[in-house]
Amino acid sequence: MKTQIDIITGFLEGGKTSFIQNMLENAEEQDGKTIIIQCEYGIEELSPEYLNEQKALLLTIEKVEDLTAEFFQLIENTYVVNRIIVEYNGTWTLDKLLKIKLPPKYFIGEVLCIANAKTFTSYVSNMGNIIPEQISNCDALVLTRYEKLDKESLNAITQIVKSFNKKAKIILIEEQNKINKVFSNVYEKQSNKQYQAFIIIVSFWMLYMLLDISQSAVFEGAFSIISTVNTVFLSIIIQAVPFILIGAFVSSILQVFVSDEKIISLFCKNKWLGFPIAAVLGVFFPVCDCAMAPIIARLVKKGVPIPQAVTFLLASPAVNPVVIISTLYAFPDRPIIAVYRIIIGLAVALLAGVVLNLLAIKNETALRNTFVQTSCSNGYLGSIPSAGFRGKIEALFRHAGLEFLNVMKFVVVGAFVSAIIQSTIPKSFIEAHSVFPFAIMIFAAFFMSVCSTSNAFIARSFSSIFPISSVLIFMIMGPMLDLKNLLMISSSFKKKFILKLVVILIIIAFVVFTIVGKVITI
Amino acid sequence: MKRKINIEVLFQLIILLGCAAFLAIALISGNIKNYVHPRFILYLWISVAALIVIGIFIFPSLFKSKHAVHLTPYVILLIPMMTAFTLPANAVNNQSISFGNKTAQEVTTSSIEKTQSETSAVTEQPITTEPAKAEVTTAFSGSFSGDIQIISDDEYMNWYIDCYDNPQKYDGKTVQFKGKIFNFDEAAENEFLPARPCMVCCAADTVPYGFLCRSDEIKSYKENDWIIVTATIKVEDYKGETMPVLYASSLSAATPPEDEYVYYNY
Numbered sequence: 001m002k003t004q005i006d007i008i009t010g011f012l013e014g015g016k017t018s019f020i021q022n023m024l025e026n027a028e029e030q031d032g033k034t035i036i037i038q039c040e041y042g043i044e045e046l047s048p049e050y051l052n053e054q055k056a057l058l059l060t061i062e063k064v065e066d067l068t069a070e071f072f073q074l075i076e077n078t079y080v081v082n083r084i085i086v087e088y089n090g091t092w093t094l095d096k097l098l099k100i101k102l103p104p105k106y107f108i109g110e111v112l113c114i115a116n117a118k119t120f121t122s123y124v125s126n127m128g129n130i131i132p133e134q135i136s137n138c139d140a141l142v143l144t145r146y147e148k149l150d151k152e153s154l155n156a157i158t159q160i161v162k163s164f165n166k167k168a169k170i171i172l173i174e175e176q177n178k179i180n181k182v183f184s185n186v187y188e189k190q191s192n193k194q195y196q197a198f199i200i201i202v203s204f205w206m207l208y209m210l211l212d213i214s215q216s217a218v219f220e221g222a223f224s225i226i227s228t229v230n231t232v233f234l235s236i237i238i239q240a241v242p243f244i245l246i247g248a249f250v251s252s253i254l255q256v257f258v259s260d261e262k263i264i265s266l267f268c269k270n271k272w273l274g275f276p277i278a279a280v281l282g283v284f285f286p287v288c289d290c291a292m293a294p295i296i297a298r299l300v301k302k303g304v305p306i307p308q309a310v311t312f313l314l315a316s317p318a319v320n321p322v323v324i325i326s327t328l329y330a331f332p333d334r335p336i337i338a339v340y341r342i343i344i345g346l347a348v349a350l351l352a353g354v355v356l357n358l359l360a361i362k363n364e365t366a367l368r369n370t371f372v373q374t375s376c377s378n379g380y381l382g383s384i385p386s387a388g389f390r391g392k393i394e395a396l397f398r399h400a401g402l403e404f405l406n407v408m409k410f411v412v413v414g415a416f417v418s419a420i421i422q423s424t425i426p427k428s429f430i431e432a433h434s435v436f437p438f439a440i441m442i443f444a445a446f447f448m449s450v451c452s453t454s455n456a457f458i459a460r461s462f463s464s465i466f467p468i469s470s471v472l473i474f475m476i477m478g479p480m481l482d483l484k485n486l487l488m489i490s491s492s493f494k495k496k497f498i499l500k501l502v503v504i505l506i507i508i509a510f511v512v513f514t515i516v517g518k519v520i521t522i
Numbered sequence: 523m524k525r526k527i528n529i530e531v532l533f534q535l536i537i538l539l540g541c542a543a544f545l546a547i548a549l550i551s552g553n554i555k556n557y558v559h560p561r562f563i564l565y566l567w568i569s570v571a572a573l574i575v576i577g578i579f580i581f582p583s584l585f586k587s588k589h590a591v592h593l594t595p596y597v598i599l600l601i602p603m604m605t606a607f608t609l610p611a612n613a614v615n616n617q618s619i620s621f622g623n624k625t626a627q628e629v630t631t632s633s634i635e636k637t638q639s640e641t642s643a644v645t646e647q648p649i650t651t652e653p654a655k656a657e658v659t660t661a662f663s664g665s666f667s668g669d670i671q672i673i674s675d676d677e678y679m680n681w682y683i684d685c686y687d688n689p690q691k692y693d694g695k696t697v698q699f700k701g702k703i704f705n706f707d708e709a710a711e712n713e714f715l716p717a718r719p720c721m722v723c724c725a726a727d728t729v730p731y732g733f734l735c736r737s738d739e740i741k742s743y744k745e746n747d748w749i750i751v752t753a754t755i756k757v758e759d760y761k762g763e764t765m766p767v768l769y770a771s772s773l774s775a776a777t778p779p780e781d782e783y784v785y786y787n788y
Contacts (some may be wrong), residue, residue: 007589094587094589095586095587095588098587098588098589099585099586099587108589111589111590136588136590137588137589137590138589138590139589139590165590166592167590167592168590200593200597200600204600204604207604208604208608226609227609227610230605230609231556231557231611231725232725232726233602233605234557234602234605234606234611234725235557235558235724235725235726236724236726237602238545238548238554238557238558238562238566238724239557239558239562239723239724241541241545241566241569242562242565242566242568242569245569245572245573249572394579397575397576397579398576398579398580398583400572400576401534401538401576401577401579401580404538404576405534405537405538405595405596405599406595408537408599409595409598409599412598412599412601412602413598415602418726419726422726448726450723450726450727451723453723454722454723454727457722457723457727457729457786458722458727
């Protein structure tokens with residue numbers, strides 16, 4: 001029989017002690033003692049009589065250094081233990097307890113963070129990295145004294161918690177049955193965790209075997225398709241890696257070195273001047289559009305209003321010097337196409353910005369996590385130092401790493417879909433549908449995942465079949481609607497917002513290009 | 523005492539360093555050119571360095587224990603790494619990527635115009651191709667005297683561009699080069715396209731760069747076979763376009779060149 005250690009953490013006055021009482025009273029009858037390891041003194045003391053009645057024993061730890069492997073070994077040697085509850089000190093990092101090598105019979109069960117709903121937000125803002133560390137480690141956040149809070153504040157708390165730990169449950173203390181649920185199926189969960197990595201490795205091994213089999217002559221045809229898809233898939237990713245790293249580092253520099261106020265004032269000095277500024281700012285980012293997604297997410301998190309930020313994002317491929325040069329080379333006899341690309345690209349970007357402005361979409365409604373103090377874009381990676389130049393450099397690199405990993409998973413999904421579509425849609429498809437150039441070009445823009453810096457060369461190959469206005473749709477809307485890019489910004493923005501943006505863009509594109517089609521006839 | 527490690531950070535390190543390792547191996551072996559245009563090589567080396575440095579900075583967190591571990595996002599990232607290390611880089615089969623590239627059909631029918639615009643692009647472009655081009659011009663103008671001019675794998679791109687740029691120069695000349703067979707929809711029975719897949723940016727955007735070629739021997743070869751073509755160039759009208767057309771005197775099977783792709787520089 002294994003002994004479960006549950007950890008109850010959180011700040012003073014959160015209600016840890018009464019929560020533990022609750023746990024004791026709701027526990028099923030068992031042999032052996034319940035050991036309570038108390039790491040600080042709360043307001044409510046557990047009286048000896050009460051403990052006796054609950055078959056519990058109280059041990060007190062005063063210094064974090066006393067929490068050692070030997071300490072737990074001593075407990076095992078001394079007592080017949082049924083379960084252990086650690087009332088942890090809210091000012092110690094959980095890492096100190098979690099890293100202890102426990103006796104073989106012991107395992108960590110649930111980690112619960114108890115917090116007073118009324119003071120939670122201010123604690124998170126003021127206590128630096130301790131609360132984020134605890135939340136990132138906990139299975140559930142238990143909120144006490146929540147009754148007087150309105151729905152909005154509760155939502156805010158949920159968002160904060162989710163920004164540190166996506167899977168953490170939030171439990172309001174009155175809901176007793178939920179608490180019991182947290183504690184049930186622990187054994188199952190424990191085995192899950194231990195074998196999760198194992199299962200992953202086995203599944204990869206099986207994939208490898210499968211590929212091995214597919215290499216045999218029988219499957220040669222299928223293998224050639226798989227390997228083609230794979231080559232396209234990897235080439236899209238490899239090509240994106242340098243640019244995403246640039247984006248991740250720029251985003252990281254903005255986060256670590258540039259204050260929110262500076263950035264916001266750049267975009268928002270004047271209500272309407274912000275748009276043209278945002279539109280031409282892309283001139284200074286002569287990189288592939290893959291780099292823009294992390295940058296834009298950081299700008300919005302730092303408080304730049306959505307309409308301006310989106311204008312910046314959408315206009316950057318139009319004014320990007322590298323894009324302009326590549327367009328000139330792709331259509332050397334028709335330099336006017338590059339000019340159209342700049343003008344129409346800027347027009348679409350500005351219109352989209354203005355429409356978003358009129359719809360009054362707020363950053364809070366568009367962002368996944370509105371909690372700006374979150375030091376990381378997603379998840380929590382230990383304490384990130386920010387003091388001193390050395391600390392800042394360390395923060396810069398770790399940030400960039402997290403941002404890179406965070407965005408890459410969306411690139412992988414996008415590249416995979418694009419690779420499959422590019423490799424399976426038959427050659428005749430596009431000719432067969434040349435009657436609906438708008439729809440087919442928007443479709444191509446979505447799925448082709450070709451960088452803005454090179455899509456002019458692909459667009460040129462359409463120019464023999466499609467009118468020039470349709471080719472422009474592909475070139476201009478491609479980087480704006482690209483599936484991979486949209487997935488990348490979805491790492492920070494809500495799906496609903498992205499869907500809205502896509503619909504707005506398609507409508508704008510339809511209107512703009514209908515006009516363009518009437519005006520341009522070369 | 524053995525320390526517990528944070529599996530999440532372990533996965534992050536595997537991905538960052540695995541990615542750096544794959545790129546470094548591909549860069550050193552030259553395999554990277556099957557995926558992306560050589561102009562990315564410098565960027566990719568810098569990326570390798572950046573990934574390693576990030577890995578070094580993340581490494582200390584490996585020993586910070588964590589209770590709530592979420593691995594699913596990292597599994598997604600492991601998939602391309604698995605396929606990168608296990609599957610070979612395949613020269614992308616033209617037939618299958620034709621969606622974006624119009625391939626043979628487009629090259630022959632209406633886009634000769636396009637190819638010409640391409641050539642002028644290169645002519646006008648001062649820095650990158652000029653020296654190479656000058657070389658080509660001297661190489662070709664001197665030695666065409668009725669003999670067979672052998673175009674090496676490396677010279678192909680420059681010759682191809684020059685040939686569409688100044689077709690008259692090559693009218694009546696005999697050349698020999700290596701190419702891959704592409705078919706196109708409106709091809710007559712003896713027509714095909716010996717070409718080299720050309721990469722603009724990455725394997726997702728290759729376009730075959732080749733010539734309309736006529737030969738009865740083509741029946742004994744399949745699409746995507748590599749062949750050595752010995753052919754005489756005639757400047758002709760084909761569906762309204764003036765372009766060089768090859769009349770092959772002989773075709774012979776060949777091994778693929780070291781670099782299957784040619785690379786378009788702009």
